[in-house]
Amino acid sequence: MNTPIQIPGPLWLIGCGNMAGAMLDGWLAAGLDPAQVTVIRPSGRQPAPGIRTVTVLPEDEVPALLMLGVKPQKLDEIAPGIAPVLERETILISILAGVELAALRSRFPGPRAIVKAMPNLPVGINKGVVELHTDTGDAKARADVEQLMSALGQALWFEDEAYFGLASNLTAAAPAFLYRFLDALAAASAELGLPPAQASRLAALMAEGAAALAATSDETPAQLARRVASPGGTTEAGLNVLDAEDGLRALILRTLEASRRRGQEMAEAARASPKL
Structure with a gap:
């Protein structure tokens, strides 16, 4: 109770x-x-x-x-x-x-x-x-x-309001980005032949376990990724696509920056109110 x-x-x-x-x-x-x-x-x-x-x-x-x-x-x-x-x-x-x-x-x-x-x-x-x-x-x-x-x-x-804003951008907005990634992962698996409902369920279950491990592990996400990927194996082949020219990192940086910029615009609008 x-x-x-x-x-x-x-x-x-x-x-x-x-x-x-x-x-x-x-x-x-x-x-x-x-x-x-x-x-x-x-x-x-x-x-x-x-x-x-x-x-x-x-x-x-x-x-x-x-x-x-x-x-x-x-x-x-x-x-x-x-x-x-x-x-x-x-x-x-x-x-x-x-x-x-x-x-x-x-x-x-x-x-x-x-x-x-x-x-x-x-x-x-x-x-x-x-x-x-x-x-x-x-x-x-x-x-x-x-x-x-x-x-x-x-x-x-967070004692610093700027840090509060940056952290909020990560934890409040990023679940939507993660859901979009899971949706894309499931859609790709379905396109390769897995039943769509099963693909969505498996993607969610995979994320639940992987996130729980990352939250409790002393290793960084980068280190955990290396643990999953055997040299010359199937996981490494997929990571090579994500890592090519820092494609995933650059995409996520643009994504978070767009979200942060919109937050700044909203703050400026509130400051510009006649109430201030």
Whole structure:
């Protein structure tokens, strides 16, 4: 039986799309009491049994924690209505990609503790990685957020916001890149004759085991690749294609750089708002 997650009071989720919904799934699986959660979303659709779901901000309580889970472009639309209800002790958590801490403080001057968090989709099965960044010195607020996010997998603090952004780019966006690679791997196997459903299943199972080994091994991924590849063997023949002219490395660098550049554009848009 799960030990219930202890939070200091009501948790409000502003928006509950793919990522916020995955986080909620992970928290509920880890033992969070649904009665402590209120979801505010335009549709009013309940994301899980026992979760109070409303279309406007409740007037019967003040949140101890409030998480912004809408699209970053919606920030200036929702901020004016939310800012007045946040007390000094409310912990504001933002999972809005590309929105800097200064941009959040300019819109939400009330809370002492504002925390940026960047989860990835596996938080829904408690196997995620969540980067955290804040400028608050409130040790209890930091501990409360860390305990909540650690229930989703691994929670890591970054004191430098630039490093937070780079790490977020790797762990939050890269699962999509990995899924695309697995899709291509399965499609290629199917083209060579393996039944498509079987190819997809085997690719996913292979990745699960390989990633678990890489996460627990003292060897680097490059060293592990050399362990798999026997000289002159089938694996080495495939690696020779991936390694030709650093093709894979160059492709991944361009991929991550494109993602990072888009994050910078979103940050610049938030800075340019009249709110700042």
